[in-house]
């Protein structure tokens with residue numbers, strides 16, 4: 001559904017944000033996009049949403065070129081940015097203005113999500129708290145039923161119960177016709193939801209793989225002593241000992257620890273690229 005080949009982008013010619021970036025996104029998945037601050041996650045999302053124009057390469061979404069912003073493409077995409085710009089109107093008025101742009105918008109689904117998130121649909125959106133605003137717009141975004149839904153840091157500002165409601169709602173709304181792409185720093189909050197995992201660093205995509213493939217290739221363990229140093233891709237001290245990432249050589253599958261995976265990818269980018277490409 002999303003196909004990116006050799007994509008280059010920069011805010012100035014001298015300083016590219018990414019170069020030669022390749023990425024394929026298939027329907028039926030909730031992708032988690034990870035990367036350190038400034039890695040280019042928001043810029044990539046905005047390129048896919050057609051809000052920024054690539055300097056080289058191609059990006060297509062369901063056959064559309066995003067930056068041309070053709071009406072048919074805009075109907076198929078909902079982009080929820082990290083910083084929300086909300087008009088001083090109620091959700092009912094918001095629906096009457098914006099729902100017409102989305103042919104598969106469902107009022108019933110919107111009501112269901114707002115109820116699940118316990119958001120007052122009669123209040124002016126600008127008078128809601130940050131978390132409530134986010135939940136109102138996440139509900140609207142999901143109710144548009146667009147084939148591509150992009151959310152930049154959606155769980156920022158959500159309290160603990162809302163994060164679990166978010167996971168539940170997203171998990172129930174993914175279909176075989178849809179791609180949900182979520183950029184996040186809050187890997188612990190979304191660990192059970194996002195799969196495949198995309199890691200961006202140093203102007204490129206280091207990894208784009210499902211957790212089944214990751215577990216096939218890497219083991220995540222807690223050990224008391226780090227031995228066999230040459231095999232250990234990454235280790236970090238914790239209260240329980242050392243969390244380590246090593247190549248999976250004995251076909252025993254461990255649960256993927258996203259934080260360890262992320263740190264391992266940043267510490268040994270070439271090894272991770274070789275393992276997965």
Ligand SMILES: Nc1ncnc2c1ncn2[C@@H]1O[C@H](COP(=O)(O)OP(=O)(O)OP(=O)(O)O)[C@@H](O)[C@H]1O
Pocket residue numbers: 011017035036037038039040041042043044
């Ligand atoms: N409007 C802009 N004008 C110029 N440079 C920008 C602009 N927005 C972002 N950048 C630069 O582009 C690079 C990538 O930024 P981007 O916001 O895409 O990263 P990110 O991975 O989303 O970061 P974060 O995790 O901090 O949100 C950074 O070096 C940033 O300084």
